[in-house]
Amino acid sequence: MSNKYKSGEVIVRAATKHDMSAVAEMIQELADYEKMSDGPKLSIKDLVHDGFEKQPPVFFCKVAEKHNENILGYAIYFPVYSTWEGRALMLEDLYVRMNERRRGVGRLLFDAVAKEASATGCCRLDFHVLEWNPACSFYESKGAVNLTNKEQWCYYRLTGDALRDFAKDG
Amino acid sequence: MSAQSGAAAAVTVRAATRDDMPLVHNMIYELAAHEGVADGPKLSIQDLVSDGFEQSPAWFFVLIAELDGQVAGYALCNRAYSSWTGRAVYVEDLWVSERHRRRGVARALLRALCERCAAEQVTRLDWHVLEDNAPALALYARLGARDLYRSERRLALRLDEPCILAVAAGHLLPSTPPQSGAHIFPRFD
Numbered sequence: 226m227s228n229k230y231k232s233g234e235v236i237v238r239a240a241t242k243h244d245m246s247a248v249a250e251m252i253q254e255l256a257d258y259e260k261m262s263d264g265p266k267l268s269i270k271d272l273v274h275d276g277f278e279k280q281p282p283v284f285f286c287k288v289a290e291k292h293n294e295n296i297l298g299y300a301i302y303f304p305v306y307s308t309w310e311g312r313a314l315m316l317e318d319l320y321v322r323m324n325e326r327r328r329g330v331g332r333l334l335f336d337a338v339a340k341e342a343s344a345t346g347c348c349r350l351d352f353h354v355l356e357w358n359p360a361c362s363f364y365e366s367k368g369a370v371n372l373t374n375k376e377q378w379c380y381y382r383l384t385g386d387a388l389r390d391f392a393k394d395g
Numbered sequence: 396m397s398a399q400s401g402a403a404a405a406v407t408v409r410a411a412t413r414d415d416m417p418l419v420h421n422m423i424y425e426l427a428a429h430e431g432v433a434d435g436p437k438l439s440i441q442d443l444v445s446d447g448f449e450q451s452p453a454w455f456f457v458l459i460a461e462l463d464g465q466v467a468g469y470a471l472c473n474r475a476y477s478s479w480t481g482r483a484v485y486v487e488d489l490w491v492s493e494r495h496r497r498r499g500v501a502r503a504l505l506r507a508l509c510e511r512c513a514a515e516q517v518t519r520l521d522w523h524v525l526e527d528n529a530p531a532l533a534l535y536a537r538l539g540a541r542d543l544y545r546s547e548r549r550l551a552l553r554l555d556e557p558c559i560l561a562v563a564a565g566h567l568l569p570s571t572p573p574q575s576g577a578h579i580f581p582r583f584d
Contacts, residue, residue, distance in 0.1 A: 252478045264479040271481060281452035284476040305473045306455040308423045308488050309436045311446060315485070318478045 229329040235297060237337040240286035242277040245269050247296040248286060255320040284317070287337050289330045297325045300334045302341075310348035314338065319352070319360075331360070406467065406500050408507035411457035413448040416440050418466050419457060426490040430525065455487070458507055460500045467495035470504045477519055484512055486522035489531075501534055 240248065249269045256264040267275075275283040289298040298321035305315045316338055321330045342350045354360055411419065420440045427435040446454040460468040468491035475483040486508070491500040512520055524531050 256479065266480050267478065272478075275476065275481060283474065283482055284478075301476065301478050303474070303476050304454060305475065305485060306446065306471070306487055308438065308471055309427065311438055311442055312454055315475065317476060 228327065230291075235289050235291050235328075235330055235333060237287050237289050237333050240276070240288045240299065242273045244286070244288050244296060244299075245272040245276070248272060248288065248299050248301075251296070251299055251320050251322065252318065254322065255318060258320075258323075287334060289321070289334050297322055298330050298334055300338050302338050304347075305351065307348055312345065312347050313349045313351065314342040314345075314347045316350060316352035331363070335363075405462060406498065406503035407461050408458050408503050409461070411447075411459045411469065413444045415457070415459055415466070415469075416443040416447070419443060419459075419469050419471070422466075422469055422490050422492065423471075423488065425492060426488060429490075458504055458511075460491070460504050462495050462498055462500060465495075467492055467498070468500045468504060470508055472508065475519075475521065480518045482515065482517045483519035483521065484508070484517050486520065489522065501531070505534075505538065 246269050249265075249267070249272060252265050252267070253262070256262050276286055284301050284303045286302075287300045288296045290296055299318065300316060300320075301318040302314050302316045305313045307313050316335075319331065319334055319338075321334070339350055417440050420438070420443060423436050423438070424433070427433055447457065455471055455473045457472070458470045459466055460470075469488065470486055470490075471488040472484050472486050475485045477483050489501060489504060491504075509520070511517075524535065
């Protein structure tokens with residue numbers, strides 16, 4: 226009964242400023258999903274400016290795209306730094322549209338960010354997830370370690386061998 | 396204001412230069428030893444110089460606190476981003492050397508950081524702290540920081556925009572004694 230996309234049907238690529246309208250829509254969808262609909266305050270223009278006009282960019286974005294048309298999901302991430310181990314990445318948002326769930330899109334996006342972390346010599350990939358989000362079991366299955374657990378926010382870290390293995394085999 | 400305000404005035408905070416990295420490197424080890432992981436840090440002085448001052452863009456920025464003509468502490472931060480509210484800052488390390496404690500150094504570092512955030516329209520300041528770090532928790536509660544999450548005995552705290560502006564203007568909430576061993580984090584609103 227798997228409805229997974231076949232290899233090559235969906236690609237993950239770097240976002241362009243033209244994707245920010247779709248990304249802004251999905252940012253709101255993610256906030257709605259997290260039951261915090263009033264959270265997002267940024268306009269499409271803010272995203273374009275911060276991600277594509279400001280030098281250096283304040284964030285990086287990848288989108289999952291089907292058939293050169295529909296954007297199915299996105300990931301926003303940026304560089305961070307560990308004073309113990311150096312360069313790292315923070316995955317700020319990972320979202321797949323509601324009607325595209327359970328088709329392997331989230332995994333493609335996460336893979337792509339983990340690969341970038343590994344390729345750029347990052348020591349870890351950090352991200353947060355709400356405790357009740359079913360995605361927790363996906364992250365744990367990839368070797369992510371649950372660092373924090375309070376007020377129903379979970380802080381996850383993918384590091385070392387788990388990161389390299391996931392970037393290689395994902 | 397408390398009796399410490401006079402001592403706090405003697406602390407100066409400035410942006411670090413590459414020449415500060417040997418001292419920052421020392422302090423990174425002091426912090427790790429304090430957390431019980433003396434061999435945690437793996438970076439060399441040259442790593443810090445390269446990542447902070449030779450890469451474009453830089454991977455981090457550092458504020459240095461000086462007291463009585465000596466380097467007393469540092470805050471190492473990176474620029475972050477919230478897809479909801481835009482530019483943010485994450486504080487990776489905040490450290491005051493043991494011999495300079497209780498002189499208002501941490502407070503001065505955080506105030507300078509909040510001033511910088513306010514000037515750059517940064518609306519969120521995040522960091523982590525070990526759950527058993529009582530003096531730090533007491534200070535963070537007075538900033539109006541919001542306790543977001545905890546695991547493995549670490550707390551993630553967030554300073555929202557109203558609190559950033561208030562701290563940048565030099566305001567602190569009154570001290571409150573911990574109740575039942577835990578700090579309650581009040582809010583400016």
